[in-house]
Amino acid sequence: MPVVNWRYLLSAVFGLSIRIASLFAIVALLGMFLQMLVVAYPILAPSTLVSSQSMSAPRQYQEGLNRGLAERVERLEFIVSENWQLQGVKGDEWSWVQPSSGLRLEASELPKDWLFADAVGNNKGLVIFANDTLHHFHYLSSDQAGDAPRAGLVQAHPFTGMIRLLVGHPRLPVVAIAGSDNKLQVVDFRDSDALLSIALEQPPDALVWRTTAQLDVLADGQTSAYEFTTTDIGGAWSRLFTPIQYEGYERPSLLWLPLPAAEEAEPKYSLVPLLFGTLKAALLALIFAIPLSMGAAIYVGFFMSEFQRRRIRPALDMLAAFPTVVLGAIGLFWIAPYFEQIVSSLIGVVIIFPLLLLTSVYLARAFGLRLVNLDALDDWPLTLMPLIIGILIIGSVIGLGITSKLPGNSLYAYLTSLGVSVSYFNSLLVGLVLGVAITPTVFSVAEEAIHAVPKNLASGALALGATPWQGYRDIVLPVALPGIIAAMMIGFGRAAGETMILLMLSGNTGLIDGNVFEGLRSVSASLALELPEAPRDSSHFQVLFVMSILLFGVTFSVNTVAALIRNRIRTRVRGF
């Protein structure tokens, strides 16, 4: 009887379970992206129109018959606002009418030779069929109160064929059209290339949108229902990125308004303001983080001795122990209320810092103080501590002094007088706090890159009479540069995905505005704010998934490029 080798058996089981577990982990991690695509995909699905027997129920449509059979109607009235109506007479002009005063003004911007017209999109828009073209108009409020409204053309869409009936969708810029050839068509102005049509058995007497998703066709006293399925972007994914002329807006705009105030208004899903906000916050964060982290990385990675470096790195890494939610709270309570003063002080420090540092160093040497041994400067940061605290204080005082001398006696008053709007939660504040959050990451990666450059290269330069700075700049920096760039990219990725700080400090206003004193809204904050509220499988939910896929893709590819750069430098350095 063979002896069972338990040791062997145990390890074999172990090996097998390793394979299974790692397969599971890899599938989970890589499948994540796939799963998100699956959830988000329906947003890109085109609209459909299908006959739906189950929905058909006999019902009387008195007003529908009257309105739907527009062919027989010579005169139409639409309520535009509280005071104004739009009236059209077939073959004649359109006019704005104020019923209270009886005032009547010509609406010359609307086509005269119209055949059909109907309201669309919650009475904010108007579809007019004239000259073989479907015109989609929307109403714009007048510049001055009391003036007549205006109508602006959103889109014109050529349409050939005879029309029997034309009915506008109650929520979206969509019209249902019954042609003389017994064809039922749904024209979607959001994606006018997509034509949905279904052949009818007999010429319809009326078309009625019973709900936003159901179209009833009345023919011969019979009602048949058709189901119109669409997403909020109507299958036109370009609406996520390009300026859209929404009803009621002066010009095509990029807007993120997934939950518009007016019920049944069209939600607006432009991702551009959010991407812009993310980019703006990340770049500002880099501006604040780079001087701090790069300066520290150069010093610790190049000028410091190995012994001292091992002691100071953990101290610097302690900044990473502040989770971003803590930094956000600090920003909220200790930075935002004093932000004007902080910015003023920072301006002063930036102006005064190089000046004071240079003079003090120069003075020290001019008076023959043998302050330092030029090549080994291990205690320099500690030696400099009083000087730096002094410079910070003097710089702040000077900065505050300068800004109080500005017209208006304060920085914000001055900026406002220049026409720069300033909000309490602004991008600069976000950038500052976000900069602190990414500093440990950028420092750590950059420092490793600089430290990886062999020391003997630098000593070669020093032996030729290069100063330590020249040795760094001419010899070490070119080798470490890819790693430093990678560090910035990784920092950018971190900043772009950071959520809590943006949620707490950015004001979450979806503006596209280069002004750093205005707020912003980022992709990550939108995800955290809106996803818990968005109904599952709604267009809003799916658009949020599209957004997270974008953020995933951007951060993942930025990190991949950074990793490739770092791998290359690693092999290059090994070549020495």
Added chain:
Amino acid sequence: MDQQSKNDIALSIRDLSLSYQGNPSALKSISVDIPRHSVTAIIGASGCGKSSLLRCLNRMNDLIDGVQYSGEVLLEEMNVLSAETNVTALRRRVGMVFQRPNPFPKSVFDNVAYGLKLSGVKSQRHREELVEKALRSAALWDEVQYRLDESALQLSQGQQQRLVIARAIALEPDILLLDEPASSLDPISTLRLEELIYELKQTLTIIIVTHNMQQAARVSDFTAFMNQGHLVEFGPTDTIFTRPSMRETEDYITGRYG
């Protein structure tokens, strides 16, 4: 010491002691005069302080934390070790070559031109002349004259080491310090390096630290033997290797310890 003999001294070391953290007496009151236009070899067992001594002469020891000197090293009346010394300028007069070739990750030309650039040689033509001259002096010109734009890391180890020497002598230093320059080279490259050292001593003073006693005997005019931070004996190479006056030296040379 009369005027004539004083002119023959390139570097005079007086009572030099060195300490740093971890080794409070790396060098113990060393005094020696290094003759001009000659090759001086420093030999001794590992850790005897020969590299530390060499690195004092152009203050490369400053890179070590907590280093302290006493005594003086005189280079034409200038005390190398004084706090007021312009270390940067000093290092341009006293060049140094390390154990492992360390060419910069730049082209061959830029490697040699780097020191010139630092010294303020602005005109490109002038630089080209000086680079060519340095490469010729380092016996490298024939091998690299058509490869000046290639990366220096493409050269062989021996070529790299000679390139590093060319880089140092392009600055026309008074003294060249070689810290075990052949330790990572193959025998043929070592031979070429030794020939080069012989050529260079016509214009330079060379101090070489070496492990290899045959090498010291082959290339040097004078030899200093060090043991545990002390300078045991200094004299013409022939004398040291054939009739050492100290027992320690004899033991080391005949291989009885070390």
Added chain:
Amino acid sequence: MLATTRTAFLQRTRWQRLRSLTMISVSASMVTATLLLTLGLFALLFISAMEWIFWIGEGGSADVASRLRDIALARPGLESSVIGLVPAIVGTVALVMLMTLFVAPLGVATALYLSEYARDTWYTQLIRISITNLAGVPAVIYGVFGLGFFVYGLGGQVDQLFFSDRLPSPTFGTPGLLWAALTLALVNLPVVIVAVTEGLDALPEDLRQASAALGATKNETVFYAVLPAAMPSVFTGLILSTARAAGEVAPLMLVGAVKFAPSLPVMTTAPFIGLEQKFMHLGFQLFDAALFSTVPPGGIGWVATIALTLVILIALLNIVAMSLRSVILRRQAVDSPF
């Protein structure tokens, strides 16, 4: 030729040295500034918290003991938005431990597979690089995935299979402890895999060869030689990931943390842990207190107290991980040929 310009050259070096010293001073002062910043932020939280805790009298508390009791256990009330920290700490610890339960076996197994078993082909390279880069993907994305997949996908399935009697009100098909722990496990899986892989790569190849030379199979080598040697790096990776998990709030907002949970997710009777329950979390509590707290005096002090608790918790975990790492480095330094 150079000798003729030596005086000009000395002048030149003086400027170069001054510039060098200035640049070094600038970079050194950035080190100082970073240290000052860290210290300053900590001092800010510490002073504000202490001032609030020991502030007795008008607008403050009756006495320090009752203030401390409030900080620990207060239930939400109208007059104060102080909600005791103990449930939040329990919630955080339960979450982190549950997460470690998932992430430890998966992370270690994947790292072992990738560096010991998998052949070095282009697709294993691709998987390695992808996993490294997943560590840089923002945590909120994992939260989005967790909501879509765990909560709505898996949770919905579980409800239909096992809790159909309670439908339509969801049991597992809603954010809760289990899904939060799984989501955080995914967030930290790449971190742990990378840390353990680095530890495995640092092990000397002799170890494996010696084991193989004794006749051990591949599995035996990995199980009895490689894994024990890599244990320190496993622990470092796990501790760092728990530190990260304790501070990560964004994904939890999507998958289960709440401002106030009436009961703890941990019980003294079976099944001891409420996997489907919503739970309180220090980081989320801080977020909530910072944005919505309306305590008139001492609102800042309360926020500072939560923040300080969180920072100290994370700093302690970091310090443990760092000292562990330095012990490993020292041990490896002995083995290394240098």
